[in-house]
Amino acid sequence: MRAAVIVFPGSNCDRDMAVALKAAGADVSMVWHKDASLPDGVDLVAIPGGFSFGDYLRCGAIAAQSPICKAVVAHADRGGYVLGVCNGFQVLTETGLLPGALMRNANLKFICKPVELKVETSDSAFTEAYKAGDHVVYPVAHHDGNYTVDDTTLGALQGDDRIAFTYAANPNGSVADIAGVLSENRRVLGMMPHPERAVDAGHGGTDGQALFRGLVGQLAKA
Amino acid sequence: MKARVHVMLKNGVLDPQGEAVRHALGSLGFDGVEGVRQGKIIELDLADGTSEATINEMCDKLLANTVIESYQVEVL
Numbered sequence: 001m002r003a004a005v006i007v008f009p010g011s012n013c014d015r016d017m018a019v020a021l022k023a024a025g026a027d028v029s030m031v032w033h034k035d036a037s038l039p040d041g042v043d044l045v046a047i048p049g050g051f052s053f054g055d056y057l058r059c060g061a062i063a064a065q066s067p068i069c070k071a072v073v074a075h076a077d078r079g080g081y082v083l084g085v086c087n088g089f090q091v092l093t094e095t096g097l098l099p100g101a102l103m104r105n106a107n108l109k110f111i112c113k114p115v116e117l118k119v120e121t122s123d124s125a126f127t128e129a130y131k132a133g134d135h136v137v138y139p140v141a142h143h144d145g146n147y148t149v150d151d152t153t154l155g156a157l158q159g160d161d162r163i164a165f166t167y168a169a170n171p172n173g174s175v176a177d178i179a180g181v182l183s184e185n186r187r188v189l190g191m192m193p194h195p196e197r198a199v200d201a202g203h204g205g206t207d208g209q210a211l212f213r214g215l216v217g218q219l220a221k222a
Numbered sequence: 223m224k225a226r227v228h229v230m231l232k233n234g235v236l237d238p239q240g241e242a243v244r245h246a247l248g249s250l251g252f253d254g255v256e257g258v259r260q261g262k263i264i265e266l267d268l269a270d271g272t273s274e275a276t277i278n279e280m281c282d283k284l285l286a287n288t289v290i291e292s293y294q295v296e297v298l
Contacts (some may be wrong), residue, residue: 058287100289101289101290103235105238105291149289173238
């Protein structure tokens with residue numbers, strides 16, 4: 001299973017993401033934002049956390065216009081898998097691959113702590129290793145994680161079982177406690193919490209391992 | 223030519239930063255500030271003859287996120 005981790009100026013979770021994917025058995029390459037194409041045979045594109053382009057204009061807005069993002073959108077349009085974490089989630093909403101937008105946290109604070117999440121669906125390659133209703137702990141570290149979406153789209157997300165994770169105790173004001181959402185074909189996941197920062201005992205928890213193992217296992221079979 | 227783009231959060235989208243400014247004005251003793259909305263102004267220095275349609279396209283593609291923001295273009 002081949003994965004590509006995109007690196008923007010200001011990405012700071014790119015290497016953590018690569019370590020988590022490699023530990024789960026993926027063959028990982030790092031791809032610079034100025035590249036216009038992905039390496040051949042990539043199954044999964046991971047867009048890491050960080051502060052791409054200094055969060056100028058809006059978080060993820062400039063990164064979404066980079067040459068590599070056109071290739072990422074084409075990869076998703078072909079049915080390829082994409083995982084966006086934190087700033088990566090913001091980039092995915094800015095490209096339009098996922099609906100909604102991430103606004104400033106309701107309490108205006110940068111929140112950096114482990115949070116308890118509820119797995120809302122196991123019906124995706126990302127969450128199939130969990131059971132719906134499972135509780136996991138991943139860290140969050142963001143200033144703009146307040147997910148917002150119009151009522152019609154929220155209804156569609158709920159009706160189509162596309163909410164992947166919710167917060168047990170909402171830290172940022174996101175609508176319907178949403179922490180992560182899936183695309184219509186369930187192959188693009190964007191989430192604010194960091195599963196890649198919960199894969200080693202040294203991280204203080206290993207709840208994220210199942211996400212990467214499940215994902216790599218599913219894609220290796222395909 | 224120059225153009226000025228005003229970007230604001232759409233009506234109905236909660237603006238936590240505007241709310242914080244409103245509270246701060248109240249604590250400075252300014253009574254009666256019932257609402258504050260915070261947006262941004264982007265000034266563009268453009269080649270003469272750039273059409274308003276092109277500027278709107280710039281707004282739709284990059285300058286504003288139309289999921290949550292609205293914009294107004296003012297050609298100067």
